[in-house]
Amino acid sequence: MTDIPPEIETLIERMSKLPGLGPRSARRAVLHLIKKRGQLLVPLADAMADVGRTARECVSCGNIGTSDLCAICSSEKRATGEICVVEDVADLWAMERSGVFKGRYHVLGGTLSALDAVGPEDLGIPRLLVRLEEENVTEVILALGATIDGQTTAHYIADQLGEMNVTSLAQGVPVGGELDYLDDGTISAALKARKAL
């Protein structure tokens, strides 16, 4: 673009790499930030720099924290013997928001995929096996997506765990979900898992 300051062009170009932002929404976001630079731009730049300095992956579970062991792995309260296996940190955060799970996590960072050449080592599955012994794990809960890759990964992990008590999140109708809006797979899973009242 002509006559746009290079600092601003650089910022637009870097913003446009965020998921969900294309060039047009990056331009709009940058203009918005510039208009409110005292309230928004400078605090956001500071927060990013802070996170850039402090964030790191937990060496045990793969969660994101600010020290070698994340807050969950560091807390003795979370040593319930349950490990919940999730695909990524966004899923871990979703579980934490629900507030129902009191144990620890194992973040795979993806799913097995022949197409993308993602194997068990890439997902930290050997590390999960080590944790089973070290942390006196009594149950592994697989909270993986109801996709083909998610379910392939779940079955692979279940196979590796041998005699371990392995469970998986129930599939069914979401709370508040109207049948009319659900896809066939969800309805069929919910029907198969039906319970007596």
Next chain:
Amino acid sequence: MTDIPPEIETLIERMSKLPGLGPRSARRAVLHLIKKRGQLLVPLADAMADVGRTARECVSCGNIGTSDLCAICSSEKRATGEICVVEDVADLWAMERSGVFKGRYHVLGGTLSALDAVGPEDLGIPRLLVRLEEENVTEVILALGATIDGQTTAHYIADQLGEMNVTSLAQGVPVGGELDYLDDGTISAALKARKAL
């Protein structure tokens, strides 16, 4: 949220104030940035800090630049006698991308709106009148949105400009536009502005 480092919660909260990002997409964007902190997060924080330090509004036209006068107002080449009036800097950038306009701009920063109590002074219209004399302006091109507020603003400005040669962007079918996808207003405007072939 429980057990999420406060630095990361702060970043998510600030990111979620960007236009087009809600809490969920802010969380996803932050995780993406953390995963690629060397490539994305740190460079983005730097670019934001740069822009926060350098960006300012042009005292003459309202464009965003890095000194009191923007690059366009500083360039003698752009003193063509034409001033293009736009609602905001995003529109100025869009005009610049098209590369067809060689003159200078006047950025209103909005449109007249009785509802939002936006008056002529808020839009720098008095400053536009001053520029007409100082810059030997021969034509004012109104490039305002085809909305009610945009057109009200255009008529108000045209009234203020008295004998000045005032024009406005043509309305019609967008290049590549199929009639089937256009709203009635566009079709009716294009029909009224029809030309002999």
